[in-house]
Structure formats: C-alpha cells, structure tokens
Amino acid sequence: MKTQLKSVAALVGMVMVIAACGQQDTTSDPGGGDDTGGDSGEVPTIGLVMKSLGNPFFQNMEEGAIAHAEERGDLELETVGIQSETDITGQVEAVNNLVAQQVDAIVIAPADSRGLIAPLKAAYDAGIAIVNIDVKLDDAALAEADMEVPFVGPDNVDGARQVGEVLAQELGTGGKVVILEGVAGAANAEQRKEGFMQAIDEGGLELIESATANWETEEANTVFTNLLSAHPDIQGVMTANDSMALGVLAALDAAGRTGEISVVGFDNIPEVQPALEGGSLLATLDQFGSQQASYGIDVAMDLLDGKDANDWEKTPIELVTAE
Secondary structure: OEEEEEOOOOOOOOOOOOOOOOOEEEEEOOOOOOOOOHHHOOOOEEEEEEEEOOOHHHHHHHHHHHHHHHHHOOOEEEEEEEOOOOOHHHHHHHHHHHHHOOOOEEEEOOOOOOOOHHHHHHHHHOOOEEEEEOOOOOHHHHHHOOOOOOEEEOOHHHHHHHHHHHHHHHHOOOOEEEEEEOOOOOHHHHHHHHHHHHHHHHHOOEEEEEEEOOOOHHHHHHHHHHHHHHOOOOOEEEEOOHHHHHHHHHHHHHOOOOOOOEEEOOOOOHHHHHHHHHOOOOEEEEOOHHHHHHHHHHHHHHHHOOOOOOOEEEOOEEEEEOO
C-alpha cells in the first residue's frame, strides 16, 4: 500500500459483521512505578471510557492504552467499553461508576458530544481531571457547564478531505457519490462530512444522497443496499469510518458489483487491509487509534502533575491508498 504521511502534531477477506461487545472493564495495574499519587503513596487511577469494543478501532485503542500504561508503570488504568456506538446511556453509567470509584482522571471518547456533558460535569466538580479524545465535546455545552477540557485528537475535516480527494481524482468531474455518515450529533461525524463535502465541491462531484449508518457495519450494509437500489448509477461512496466501508463492500459483493463502485473509508482498521490490497477499497485515513488514548493518558497525567494542557493537542493522521 502507498502511504502519504501528514504529521499535524508534535505529540510524540472482508468482515461483514463486527460483533458487538457488552460493557467491559479491564484494569491494568503495572505496579512499581513512580509515586505520583500524593501522600498516600499510591499511583493515580485513570478511567478510559471508549465507544463500542465491537469496533476494531476501539479494540486497538484499548490494547494500545493498556500497553502504554504498563510501559509507563506509574498509573492504574481501568478501561470501559459500551454495547454499541449509540449506547449513550451505557457511557453515562460508565462515567458515573468511575466517579463513584473516585478515580483520579477520566479519558473519554464520547458517544455523543453533548450527552456526556452532565456526568462529566459531576466528575469535573468532584476534582477528577477530564481529557477528551477522538470525538470533540461540544464547545458551547462545555462553556455552559463552565468546564475547561483539553481535546486530544486528529483533524477530522482535513483527514476526510484527503480521502475524499482520492475518490474525486478517481472519478473526475461529475462523478456521482453518496456519503455514509456517523452518529448524528457526534462532532467527528459532522467534521468528516464537512471534509467530504469540501472534496466533493473542489472535485466537482455530484452528491446524490448523504445518510447515516451510525458507524455500524450491518446498518451500513442495509443503508447502502437501499441506496444502490434507488440510485444504481452511483459511482463512489465516502464512508465516515471503515466499519461502514466493510458494510458497503459486502453489499457491493452481494449485488455482484465489486470493483464497479469506488469506496473510501476512515480509520485504517486491520479488517480493511485485504480490501486495500485488492483495490476494492480505494483509500482510508489512519488516525492511529492505538496511540490516541495513550496521548490522552499522558495529558491526564500532566494535569494531575499540575501542568497545563493545550485546548487541542493534535494527533497524527496518514492517508493510506490501495496498491
């Protein structure tokens, strides 16, 4: 595969169904680390709250975070995942549980940019450090709650524009495309659609329809099957994550149209590598999910150490194209 690296920070085949996982907790207790837990002599505990652990992106994030915590050796890490990408209630409960456990910090990839503000406010008021990763919390809601929370994550607009440009170059002016969006109201879903729209406008493509599939593989398969039936002249598809790209590719295979319609995704999860190598997936965007939580953990530890954090700590992105 060809890669084009764009570092925006100084911070250091094919699967049809991605099985959903229930809420999971994993505690990493490295032990033997530096004493950063105050007079008690205990290391701080950080809670990592992610979205669906049925999504390989968050599976990789969890694995990377656990490995990073063990490498640091100066913290205890508790990881929590939810039932599905839209399980906002599950995330609220997870945050409330971490507050009850009196963790020192929470690093969270929120399922909704506004829906997690209330429980995070309770944590914030309890003196728990909060670090936001992956999906940006709503700025207006944060201001209304009188909270200052650093965001650690990629430039989703730029990343989506990059993969969209690959599709635009492939199709040329007038190419007919559809967009499969993430969860409505999630900042990264809106930002990726914005980046796709920039590529559509700049490349002179024709947007036939844009619909949500809520980040999910099976839902994307159903949504795109219906879109393809209604618009058989579709030439390209922009999916806001790779899980949805897998659903689209499976729908194309079922329709006997693999290779006829170009598809781009976002995340560069392991499950799309065969599609990239075979050319059925034109491009994706690596946002280094396995490292993203690690960056957030480092920022959380800095906050606990009394250091300041930038409002937005940008993390790397890399365009990945088919061979």
